[in-house]
Structure formats: structure tokens, C-alpha cells
Amino acid sequence: MVTLQGENIYLRALEPDDLEFIYQMENDEKVWDVSNTITPYSRFLIRQYLENAHQDIFEAKQLRLAICKNQTFETIGLIDLFDFDPLNQRAGVGIIIKETDNRNSGYGSQALALLIDYAFTRLQLHQLYANINPDNVSSIALFTNFGFACIGIKKDWVKKENQYADEAMYQLIHQL
Numbered sequence: 001m002v003t004l005q006g007e008n009i010y011l012r013a014l015e016p017d018d019l020e021f022i023y024q025m026e027n028d029e030k031v032w033d034v035s036n037t038i039t040p041y042s043r044f045l046i047r048q049y050l051e052n053a054h055q056d057i058f059e060a061k062q063l064r065l066a067i068c069k070n071q072t073f074e075t076i077g078l079i080d081l082f083d084f085d086p087l088n089q090r091a092g093v094g095i096i097i098k099e100t101d102n103r104n105s106g107y108g109s110q111a112l113a114l115l116i117d118y119a120f121t122r123l124q125l126h127q128l129y130a131n132i133n134p135d136n137v138s139s140i141a142l143f144t145n146f147g148f149a150c151i152g153i154k155k156d157w158v159k160k161e162n163q164y165a166d167e168a169m170y171q172l173i174h175q176l
Helices: 016-026 029-035 043-051 107-122 137-144
Strands: 009-013 063-069 075-085 090-097 127-132 149-160 163-173
Touching (some): 016 075, 075 107, 090 107, 090 137, 107 137, 127 137, 137 149
Parallel strands (some): 090 127
Antiparallel strands (some): 009 063, 063 075, 127 163, 149 163
């Protein structure tokens, strides 16, 4: 896959050197709510995942890309297409930026813009969707800035500890 280049960031395929970064991101309990993670991942499992990361989206039904800064080449986040459905030409989108001064710096917007363009132009998808906690104001702002619209609330969709929480579904349909 060709690197997707933005103004301040670029998206690239995962590399074996991403092991420690992915290990830290996947095992950060603060983001487990948004990633539907319930148990830690071992370095062994992540290494196995990276060994299979060469599969294309049609085979794996997902595509995970590293978000990197242009100037320093530092990996600052991950962006995914998941639940890829080539028959109905749709996929889900997920994004996570490492918790530091990288958030609220426009990197997420640039990454999402690149991914949307790739999904609609290269993969020729008809629609993208995102599942977002209704309290996640930053994510809602990010996705709605690109035209994603809330199409519904899934009631009591996510179990957090001993309570259930709603999840909103946002959708972007490609207009030709």
C-alpha cells in the first residue's frame, strides 16, 4: 500500500517495529471503552497480528494504519477500517491518538480526511460508519466535521462494569 500523505502527518502500513507502540495502545485501560477491549494483549499476540498485517483488506476484512508525524516520523496513533463489507461497499472507522500533546492538534482530522478519501476513491466504498459514545464530544466533533450524521442510538449497547451505556452510530454516505 502506498503511504497516504497529509500536510503534517502520513498514514502507513504497520511494520514489525510497531510492536511496542501497539502494545502500549492496546493495553491502555483508559481507551478500552472505545476499543471494546476487555483483556490485555501480550506482545506475543501483537507480534502474531503484525505477522499477518500484510493481508489486504479484502482478505482480512480490516485495515489498520499507523498515523505518523511528517517531521519526526513519530507514530502518534492508529486509524482503522473494520467490518469491511465489499458486497455492500461499507466499513467502520476507528481512530485513536496517543495521549500527549498530539490530541487536539489537528492530526486526527488529517488522518480521517486521508482515510475517507482512500475509502471512497481507492476502495470505492459507498459508506463509512463510526460507533461513538454519546459523551465523547471530541470524537463526535471530529466525525461530524466530515459530514458523518448520527443515524441512531443503540440503547444499553455497551456494558461498563455493572452498568449499560448507549452507543451512537454515525454514518457518512459517499455522494457521487
